[in-house]
Amino acid sequence: MSMKERLLQLYKLNHIDKELHELYSLRGDIPAKIEDLEAEKSELDERSAELQEELKEIEAAENNVQTENDTLLIKIEKNDELLRSGAVKSNKEYDALAKEIEDAKTKIKSNEKASKDDNSGRKAAIENEMILINGQLDEINDELDLNSKELEEVSKQTGEEEGELNQQREDILKQINAEDLAYYNRISKVLYGEAIAVVRKGSCLGCYSSIPPQKAIEIRMAEKFYACESCGRILIAEETITA
Numbered sequence: 017m018s019m020k021e022r023l024l025q026l027y028k029l030n031h032i033d034k035e036l037h038e039l040y041s042l043r044g045d046i047p048a049k050i051e052d053l054e055a056e057k058s059e060l061d062e063r064s065a066e067l068q069e070e071l072k073e074i075e076a077a078e079n080n081v082q083t084e085n086d087t088l089l090i091k092i093e094k095n096d097e098l099l100r101s102g103a104v105k106s107n108k109e110y111d112a113l114a115k116e117i118e119d120a121k122t123k124i125k126s127n128e129k130a131s132k133d134d135n136s137g138r139k140a141a142i143e144n145e146m147i148l149i150n151g152q153l154d155e156i157n158d159e160l161d162l163n164s165k166e167l168e169e170v171s172k173q174t175g176e177e178e179g180e181l182n183q184q185r186e187d188i189l190k191q192i193n194a195e196d197l198a199y200y201n202r203i204s205k206v207l208y209g210e211a212i213a214v215v216r217k218g219s220c221l222g223c224y225s226s227i228p229p230q231k232a233i234e235i236r237m238a239e240k241f242y243a244c245e246s247c248g249r250i251l252i253a254e255e256t257i258t259a
């Protein structure tokens with residue numbers, strides 16, 4: 017393949033890339049927005065899981081207290097029955113049982129108070145935060161829905177064209193040698209897809225700087241690649257394209 021043909025292939029590739037770029041730009045910031053929303057969502061999901069775990073721990077602690085209090089209550093009832101049955105003969109024994117009942121009641125109360133002091137504030141805070149998180153999640157899900165539908169709509173409109181362009185791109189890539197492609201990709205990356213510039217009437221159409229006449233002639237001959245000295249784009253003479 018002649019140098020001119022190699023240059024023309026890169027020019028065609030750049031043309032396709034620019035059209036593809038234009039199609040992608042129709043999606044605007046939707047893909048980035050979706051990515052942000054999903055990140056936000058997973059953060060909230062994580063926080064929500066943490067809170068639920070904490071709530072479970074609190075409930076387990078509360079259950080423990082409840083179990084202890086239930087045991088104390090049974091003891092109180094038993095002692096109470098014993099006292100009422102008249103089976104207790106000595107005052108000493110009677111007083112001991114009565115004291116046990118009193119102590120158990122005190123313990124139940126202090127258990128309840130401690131549990132309430134420890135947990136009720138935190139539980140309320142967790143519940144409030146959960147309400148907040150769920151509200152935020154609802155909003156995020158709505159927004160995600162909206163953006164996904166929008167993206168789908170745009171993709172539906174551009175999908176066919178995009179597919180064709182990608183097919184053309186693949187076909188042309190088969191004809192470009194690896195070295196030329198690497199050169200093209202390097203420049204394309206730096207110049208946001210604008211890797212090739214046409215030279216018309218002694219000017220680079222990429223940056224509108226003028227090209228010395230002698231160089232313009234060499235570019236027309238296209239015996240090697242020439243890059244624009246001011247913008248770095250690969251130069252192709254208009255005559256080469258229209259020939």
Ligand SMILES: [Zn+2]
Nearest residue numbers: 220223244247
């Ligand atoms: Zn230039």
